[in-house]
Amino acid sequence: MDGVTYYTPPSGRQNHSAAVANFFMMNNDSSIPGIILAGGLAKRMGGGDKCLLPLGGKTLLQRCVERAQPQTQPLLLNANGSSLRFARTRLPVVADLIDSFPGPLAGIHAGLVYMSEHQPACEWLASFACDTPFFPLDLVSRLQQAAQDQDAQIIVARCDGRVHPIFGLWHVSLAAHIEQLLAQGKSPRIQEWIATQKTVYVDFVSADYDPFFNINTPQDLYTAEAQLSLVK
Numbered sequence: 001m002d003g004v005t006y007y008t009p010p011s012g013r014q015n016h017s018a019a020v021a022n023f024f025m026m027n028n029d030s031s032i033p034g035i036i037l038a039g040g041l042a043k044r045m046g047g048g049d050k051c052l053l054p055l056g057g058k059t060l061l062q063r064c065v066e067r068a069q070p071q072t073q074p075l076l077l078n079a080n081g082s083s084l085r086f087a088r089t090r091l092p093v094v095a096d097l098i099d100s101f102p103g104p105l106a107g108i109h110a111g112l113v114y115m116s117e118h119q120p121a122c123e124w125l126a127s128f129a130c131d132t133p134f135f136p137l138d139l140v141s142r143l144q145q146a147a148q149d150q151d152a153q154i155i156v157a158r159c160d161g162r163v164h165p166i167f168g169l170w171h172v173s174l175a176a177h178i179e180q181l182l183a184q185g186k187s188p189r190i191q192e193w194i195a196t197q198k199t200v201y202v203d204f205v206s207a208d209y210d211p212f213f214n215i216n217t218p219q220d221l222y223t224a225e226a227q228l229s230l231v232k
Contacts, residue, residue, distance in 0.1 A: 031072070031073035031074075031119075031122070032071075032072055032073070032122065032124050032125070032126050032140060032144060032169070033072060033073070033074055033075075033076065033111070033115050033119060033122060033125055033126070034068050034069075034071065034072025034074075034075045034076065034125070034126040034127070034128060034140070035075070035076040035077070035078050035094065035107065035108070035110075035111035035125060035126070035127050035128070036051075036061070036064050036065065036068060036075065036076070036077050036078065036091075036127075036128045036129075036130050037078050037104050037107040037108070037127060037128065037129055037130060037166060038050075038051040038061065038077060038078060038079045038086075038130040049079075049085065050130065050131050050215070051064070051079075051130035051131065052085070053215075053221065055133060055215075055221060055224055055225060055228070056225060056228045060130060060131055060133050060215065061077075061086070061089065061130055062089075063133035063134075064128055064129075064130055064132070064133055064135075065089055065091070067128075067133070067134075067135055067137060068126075068128045068135075070137070071126065071137070071138075071139060071140040071141070072126050072140060074092070075091055076091060076092050076093075076094050076111055076114065077089060077091040077092070077093050077094065078093075078094050078095070078096070078107035078108075078110055078111060079093055079094075079095065080095050080096055081095075083095075094107075094110045094111060094114055095110065096109075096110050097109060097110050097113060097179075098179070098182040098183065102182050102187040103187050103190065104127075104129075104165075104166055104190050105178050105181070105182060105187070105188075105190055105193070106182055107127070108125070108127055108170055108174075108178065109175060109178040109179055109182065111125050111127065111170075112125050112170060112172055112174060112175040112178070113175055113179075115172060116172050116175060122172065123171055123172055124144070124147060124155075124169045124170065124171060124172070125169065125170045125172070126139075126140045126143070126168070126169055126170075127166055127167065127168055127169075127170060128166065128167060129164075129166040129167065129214065131214055131215045131216065132164075132166070132167070132212055132213065132214050132215070133215070133224065134209060134210070134211050134212070134213055134224075134227070134231050135157075135167060135211055135212060136157075136204060136211050137232075139157065139167060139204075140169070142202055142204075143155045143156075143157065143167075143168065143169045143202055144169065146200050146202045147169055147200075150200045151198065152171075152198045152199060152200040153170070153171040153173060153174055153197055153198045153199070154168055154169070154170055154171070154174070154194050154197050154198065154199040154200070155168055155169040155199075155200050155201075155202060156168040156194060156199060156200070156201055156202070157201075157202055157204055157212065158201040158202065158203050158204065159203070159204040159205065159206055159210070159211065159212050160205065160206055160210075162212075163191055163201065164212045165190045165191045165194055166190070167212065168194075174197075181193075208230040209227045209230040209231055210227075213227065
């Protein structure tokens with residue numbers, strides 16, 4: 001597809017804006033900010049905040065924060081509505097800037113805008129899905145290596161041949177393009193859209209469990225529970 005490159009790495013108490021600003025100022029310019037996307041409607045789970053569902057004594061969001069926070073500085077949370085329900089995370093909550101829940105690109109756009117305003121020296125934003133609690137602990141470092149080696153605007157994870165577009169690095173130059181797209185009322189499927197951009201895919205391998213197992217239904221929660229003892 002046009003613009004797509006496949007890459008295998010070599011071996012070897014404040015308002016939201018103030019909170020975000022403080023987080024960024026505490027970190028150096030070489031850090032990669034991250035954002036957990038939790039702005040979806042969770043229709044297949046009956047609505048509500050899917051990320052607050054329990055899994056093995058912790059919420060899905062807690063598990064994602066534990067895996068994402070060591071990889072990014074700072075870590076943001078994209079969610080809409082009242083931020084009070086996420087107060088325990090102590091993460092800055094960044095809402096979509098485009099109304100009508102246009103999908104994950106809106107959350108990525110919101111993160112890119114905040115990054116450009118508060119840490120303008122940063123080029124890349126890492127994104128994570130709130131309903132995928134087993135993602136790799138070296139995700140960002142491997143995506144970052146590909147960003148250094150390839151000419152691309154998007155670096156995305158792929159595991160066993162399946163693309164996981166929410167887990168990626170997004171170049172700040174995409175912000176205006178995404179905003180224009182969403183402002184026109186367009187909400188493309190993210191996997192199809194990234195295939196038309198300068199995208200690189202980084203391969204991951206599943207062993208005893210699927211690191212990108214996605215929880216969409218109540219049955220998925222039971223399946224994830226059974227995998228907990230295998231997760232590294």
